[in-house]
Amino acid sequence: MKYPIGIQDFEDLQRNGYAYVDKTNFVYKLADEGKYYFLSRPRRFGKSLFLSTLEAYFQGKKELFEGLAIYDLETEWKKYPIFHIDLNTANFREKDSLYMVLNDYLTTWESKYGARESEATLALRFKGVIARAAEKEGRGVVILIDEYDKPILQTLRDPELQAEHRAQLKAFYSVLKTQDRYIKFAFLTGVTKFGKVSVFSDLNNLTDISMDHRYISICGMTEKELLTNFKEGISELAEANGDTEEATIAKLKARYDGYHFEENTVGIYNPFSVLNTLAKSRYDDYWFKANTHTFLFDILKKHDYCITEFSKAQIKANMMNNVDSNPFLVIYLSGYLTIKSYDERFKNYQLGIPNKEIEEGILNILLPHGCKTAEMDC
Numbered sequence: 001m002k003y004p005i006g007i008q009d010f011e012d013l014q015r016n017g018y019a020y021v022d023k024t025n026f027v028y029k030l031a032d033e034g035k036y037y038f039l040s041r042p043r044r045f046g047k048s049l050f051l052s053t054l055e056a057y058f059q060g061k062k063e064l065f066e067g068l069a070i071y072d073l074e075t076e077w078k079k080y081p082i083f084h085i086d087l088n089t090a091n092f093r094e095k096d097s098l099y100m101v102l103n104d105y106l107t108t109w110e111s112k113y114g115a116r117e118s119e120a121t122l123a124l125r126f127k128g129v130i131a132r133a134a135e136k137e138g139r140g141v142v143i144l145i146d147e148y149d150k151p152i153l154q155t156l157r158d159p160e161l162q163a164e165h166r167a168q169l170k171a172f173y174s175v176l177k178t179q180d181r182y183i184k185f186a187f188l189t190g191v192t193k194f195g196k197v198s199v200f201s202d203l204n205n206l207t208d209i210s211m212d213h214r215y216i217s218i219c220g221m222t223e224k225e226l227l228t229n230f231k232e233g234i235s236e237l238a239e240a241n242g243d244t245e246e247a248t249i250a251k252l253k254a255r256y257d258g259y260h261f262e263e264n265t266v267g268i269y270n271p272f273s274v275l276n277t278l279a280k281s282r283y284d285d286y287w288f289k290a291n292t293h294t295f296l297f298d299i300l301k302k303h304d305y306c307i308t309e310f311s312k313a314q315i316k317a318n319m320m321n322n323v324d325s326n327p328f329l330v331i332y333l334s335g336y337l338t339i340k341s342y343d344e345r346f347k348n349y350q351l352g353i354p355n356k357e358i359e360e361g362i363l364n365i366l367l368p369h370g371c372k373t374a375e376m377d378c
Contacts, residue, residue, distance in 0.1 A: 048086070191334055257355055310362070315348070
């Protein structure tokens, strides 16, 4: 079995025979029922692959979807002009870094669809190229933006630069509303959804599906998906570690399951850690070790948190879209905490550590950096 570790391109995955957990029913549902969407999930949970799947669908590449849920649902398979922005890999800690990245994308699109001298700002250029693309192709434009909040998260230590990034992104993304008549579909992903002085404050047409029970398993994998798609890998993992398959499933569940993005919903497994474990036939904290945790360390130090507070964290339901209001919300959205329960009377979400991987990982970075733990008189 070929495991798609690090592969974020749907076409590459399909053409080269990698294992794939079919999420195309969500692609069809989103395209059929709405137009503007936002999804928040932790990094390495499959957001980029899902955007790539959307891109292949809107390119009309029917052959890539043979055997998948959407293949018989879609009947037209039309091709649309697509503007795909990936902010995941760039460094936004320098002044003008965001401008240079967005300018590069716009320059590429303008080489195909033209430009006007009067379009002096990034927002005006984006507005113009959307209109020209739609008019030239005779169809609405599809806009896909991956990790929209990377410039903001990377500048948590530099409030002045972060404010510049927010203002620039707010103007840029506002085009999604002003150019509505030229847009077929738009999907933005990120880790967080900022509230105050939000880059989304003008986008009241953006539907946030992050906590929508209909889309809970849009990224990551459920236990049913794990057992259905990776029987071979589970068997090999069991044999390599001298366990029964039942014991192996229990270990996978304890280490990598437990993510809940809404109350009373199915648990989600961390796909990055599961795939690495199955591929290498060895348990490890793959997701935790693959991420940098600078901002987590900053939050813990700034607010003098200790590990016991992770199990006591609460967030008001009406503040779940405002990371400026509660530092624990950033920690939750980034994958270090998850929803454990919901108090209907007081409208509070109770948060907690999702699984063994995160529990061990947090301890391993807290102690070396001198952060408090339960044994340190919290």
